[in-house]
Amino acid sequence: MTKEASIFNEIVNNRRSIRIYDDKIPFDESSVDRSLERAILSPNSSNLQLWEFYRVKTKAKKDELAKYCLGQNAAKTANELIVFVARKDKWKQHAEFVLNEAKKTFPAKLGKREKLVIDYYSKIIPTLYFSDPVDLTGSLKQIVSAVGGAFQPIPREVTATDMRIVVHKSVALAAQTFMLSMKAEGYDSCPMEGFDSRRVKKFLELPRAAEINMIVSVGTAKPEGVYGERIRIPKEEVIFEL
């Protein structure tokens, strides 16, 4: 095993979800800066980066948000709460940004690959992400996909719900980079899904279309902050080969 692999192994093995933090231990806020900067380097669907991160740092705001996290200890005792938000609604702006940045690196005479990139962001992305209130578009895309798919492999995830899932997955990739990074920085974390998303969105002044992916608390674990031994399904029951 490489040295990098053995250190990474330690990080992964030492990370546990922490329910009680020790707020007496000094907390270096810059570890969150660095960890979020790493989080945004995570791979994500079509590189649209449909994510936002809200750091809640002041005592009053943290106390309010902890209430919306159903008062759980993992929220109440944390040094910071970071809200990971899925912004599917920003697909158009982000697609434009990514395409414009890519174009800056293109040669004067466009090759096949450059043309594919332009097509991807100006035609395929809108086809995938555009939706109407009742997702009639999604139903039509499903029919097209089912007909085309009878003859050749074709993507099946084309509805508005499918695209919501795609965005949430990408935000989760960033969340895991963040949590592992915090452990590498010497801090603990806990991802939470037990919250009132409606109140959290109002609290962050987010539009209706934004969705809360998860809320991650950070700090230094109290020994009693780990609730029990790690329990895992035996790997033989989840890892298969063919």
Add this chain to the structure above:
Amino acid sequence: MTKEASIFNEIVNNRRSIRIYDDKIPFDESSVDRSLERAILSPNSSNLQLWEFYRVKTKAKKDELAKYCLGQNAAKTANELIVFVARKDKWKQHAEFVLNEAKKTFPAKLGKREKLVIDYYSKIIPTLYFSDPVDLTGSLKQIVSAVGGAFQPIPREVTATDMRIVVHKSVALAAQTFMLSMKAEGYDSCPMEGFDSRRVKKFLELPRAAEINMIVSVGTAKPEGVYGERIRIPKEEVIFEL
């Protein structure tokens, strides 16, 4: 910065999604063993571990799966393809397993926390995960949540679709641990969502209820396997403080 943080920083910065691998370079398969063992240590919703990992290693099977990945280079040239699968349908078995394992560690006389754990896995989890074909249950839960939520913070994500999203997020957390681990082991990866999930499920003999989360290819990058410079939305537009 700690030594761990600086090595983690390198891993994150060096990981790029790779579209063309060099199959002339020897590949150590045990790096995938170790990386999947790390992936299953990822945090996940209610610790239900509703995930499965299918390693596709033989040439014939890889060639077939690459076709279902729409023939993309990132699949065709990889040393291995690992299919990350979301198994929401296994919630009951997994909840029983986790509760039974937890019970083994409980003292003879149950305290408040032990009783909460038993309640959580035998009552709350079934309430969240049980669903019927048209998700009438989900609609009823939404009404209960809306009424209760008028007076106090309450979870809003209670439909079958919400729970699908929850499971996909957890699988994505494992996928990111896996990809970072492969980089720590000295190898490259590419997460793919461009595939025919219907054909992939048939290929893996998965039931209807299983869902493909993503397919991750692994190997060693060819220099031309990185498609262009890294493009990121400026951090000021995605990271906020309050």
